[in-house]
Amino acid sequence: MADKVILKDVSKIYKTGETEYRALDHVDLNIEEGRFVVILGPSGAGKSTLLNLIGGMDNPTSGDVIVNGENISKYSDRKLSDFRAHSIGFIFQFYNILPSLTVLENVELVKEITKTKVDAKQAIRDVGLEKHFYKFPNQMSGGEQQRVSIARAIAKNPALLLCDEPTGALDSNTGAMILKILKRQCDADRGSNTVIVVTHNALIADVADVVIRVKNGHIESVTENENPMNIDDVSW
């Protein structure tokens, strides 16, 4: 399969006054299309920075970030917005859905930024929230809100789905349900999307196709999981 994401000698340095903090240090990485990838690592390892660079939310200090064959590392803010609008779906730990919009409106929000045909209701049905089209976020549980966030992300059928601790704020049953939905996005019938999940929960690694371990700004290991576990079999 073709490489969906390629990182070539990527470094990211944050500067605070005189102090420099090297979040990523000369990282090289290839992620193939249609894989369910888990990035593991302790706090401060650089995993979120890695996700932000892949998602076009930040530019690297040096090196190239190539997504879908496009080198986005030198993109302007405007081009990065376009890139995120068309190619990336984001899911956060605390959902980040807009409280003043209903479930349906939150998902339809993507119509504002892309010309791609969006079936918002289908995306909501896909995450099992068809009875909640007109509810507001604060009328829903955390798991339901996270499913709204996923529906919003998948509605535009992005090539790359980036998830930052998507189950971090959820109980085990709800977390498992969310992982199932995410994993389903990699299926061929769903377009073989690539899903990258950043987490510090090692148990999630068992269900991944690929596990990337990050430590102190370096890629410590990239492991192919020959037999990913079924999510229902994972003991949380």
Next chain:
Amino acid sequence: MLLRKMLRDIRHNFTQFVTIFAMVAVAMAVYVGVKSYGDGLKVSVDKVYEQQNMPDLWLMGSGFSENDMKEIRAVEGVADAMRYLSLSMTGEITYADGRKETFSVPMEGNFLDIKQKTVSVNRFQLIEGRGYDPDADGLWLGRMFAEARDIHPGDRIKLTYEDAEIEKEVLGIISVPDHVYVTQDSTVLFQEAKDFGWVYMSMRYFPREAMYDKIIESDAMQGFLSARDSLWALHDMGMSWRDILVTQLGEMDPDTDLETALELADDIANETAGEEKKHDFIKALDPHFNVEKAYTYPMVYVDVEGDAPGIYKDHMDDGSFEKKTDRVKNALYEVDAVDSVTGRDSCSSYVYYKSEAEEGDTYSGMFTALFLFIASLSVVTTMNRFVKKQRMQIGAMKALGFRNSKIYRHYISYGFFVSIVGVVLGFVIGLPTLGVGFYNMEMDMFDIVGGGIYVGTDSYIVAALIVVMVTLVTYFSSRKILSEPAAQTLRLEVPKIKQKKTGEKPNGIMSHLPFAVKWNLRDVARSKARTIMGVVGIAGSALLIVMAYGMEDSMQHYLDWEFSGILRFNSRLTFDSDITNLEKSDLYRKYGTATTQTVPIEYYDGNGMLQTSAIMVNDSDGMIALCDHNQGSHDINEGIPGATYSDIMAPGALFVTEKLVANKHLDVEKKLRWHILGNDDWYETDIAAVNRDPQTQQFAMTRMAFEGLGEDYEPDTLYTQMDLSGMDDEDIDGVSAISTSASLREQTSGMLNMISGMLGLFIGVAGALGFIIIYNMGLLSMNEKMYQFSTMKVLGFKFLKIVKIYTMQNVWITLAGIVFGLPGGFLFTDYMFRYAIGEDYDFNAYIEPSAYLIALAGTLGVMVFTSIFLAMGLKKIDMVASLKANE
């Protein structure tokens, strides 16, 4: 520890706390500055009136003798009385050391009773030189003129009255209470101190020659002069002086020195006699002639027993002094020599000063209230948001075991300390800048020595109220959070949703609206307090802009009304009080016959109180027009709509201004009872018509109606369309002042500019505060929505689209604010002109559409600029950090 936390929190939220601090400080500075200046004007003048014994009443008559004075002093309630003579003169100033060139100016000469050893009423306040002494051969000069012209004791002034001259040394520089504000004559609106002076001196040094001339002008003396040749002839025929006296001049004193009188008669008749010969001539004909008894005192200062209420403390008066003064006034009318009695409300110095001191009260109160309101809005919003931001910290403190009372004290101290430092700074800044600045500006016009700004208790009360208000806002902001259990406080606040409220229906029209509209509508509905504060703040800013420009427009409109609608002459000639018929005829021949006569009157108002006013008998051929309610101009002889020709020409038919009807509760359906001052004949005549005048509230009458009463029309002013701007009164005989419509307009405009300059300052500061509010609102709203904008940005919304979404709501709020602000601006301006400027004015707001357009464009422009400026921050936003911060 908590103190350290407070200081750091203030540092971290510097902009917002500085805004509160600045608002409190500026509002306090404006209040205390304006209040201290207004109260300073009143307190300072009250002190002068009290210490210098400002007269309570003024009497006028043809001359008050010593017996008259005894009678006046005997009236119950009269504490003291002092007679004097006041004349319009010309003064020629010569500097003692020749340090400057000699110059001439118009001056007012006041001559005090020769018997009066000290000045007991209208006392002098000595600034320089020696105190008053009736025997000292010199004069006492008014301070403002002396300072403007650098005149000191030792310099000399030659006073000229008609043909008589006296030159005296300046013995002292003084201030007197009834000369706090003076003008050369009623045609001058703003007196330049250097162009007009006044002096006081003893009648002993009155130019006697002028007095002798008056005596010689009497019928008896003139009769003797015309008979002098025949008397000489009788003497030449051998008749003795005694026989001539008895047979020809039987009514004369038997001790008359006829020979001396006839020897001097030729010089007298030929006007070649000097002062000594004139004295000897009079003395020869009147052996008992005593120069001191011949002095004429047509005016008397009266001090009524007890303390007059004063301008500052008049609200504490129960009206008893006024009642007593009225009783004294009525009793004084019983004295034969008294022609008229007027009170302080007819003294131009008192009335103008009072109106100036009170003028500031209303508009400064209004502006300060507006300031405090705007400031409190900002404080409420900012403190509310700040405490909400501290929610997690409050939760943490509660979880750690801090008692609610300790947390309350901690949060209350933010508001308390910031506001207390703010009000102190407000005092420190406001008093020396606005207070002293405005006070000194007023003192260019008024002669008050030893006065200054005054800080009354109300300023401290307002300061305390501001601190209490800010502290309470902080208390109420934290109370809601503190009443929650610690566990709940540690969670994010959940916004309340009412599914069925307007704008929140998921179906219906809402579902068809564009995303940006929908999102903003819901945000507005959810942040009602912030939205209302924004609307009010912007309404305030728009209102102030409309006021700023509206005042300018209204003043221009007033000037047009006064100088195009009413005063429709080119030049005005004020007649000398002793103008001869020959001079009048000459003036009519040269300049036309459009004239008026101002007749001072007393009348009973709607409450039965005796009031002083004037009737302008108008025969000006429309050059002094009368305006109807809608400001349409009419020649008085054509009447104004609603009044027939026979109505306005009926004997005594009066025109009265609308504002006077309202102020004095006059019933226009009833007859008005009035009399001419100095004349005991009372009239009861109809009010034929009601007219409007922007600045003079009085009566008017046609010449025919006036003469129909049997009164003689004796014009005092002539109007012409000829341009006499290059001439002065010395160029035309019988004229005491020449003024042109253009110069009057310029003077009025100059005076109004001073007021508008002061108001402009308030409006400027208030406008700046308004813009701070807009910025603060924008900042708060941006902070609250930051994570939503970050989410949008992560999703791929372009920068400009987010700016559009953010700006859209601000534009709505601005437009809503403008909807209230524009009419509000008109109403405030109108209120100020109608009620605040003084009861003698009948202004109303007249605002050009351009003022509204400027307010609309200005407010909208600032809001859009602020929104874009704040939205620029979104470009560099760290999306992840922002989203994480929300977590």
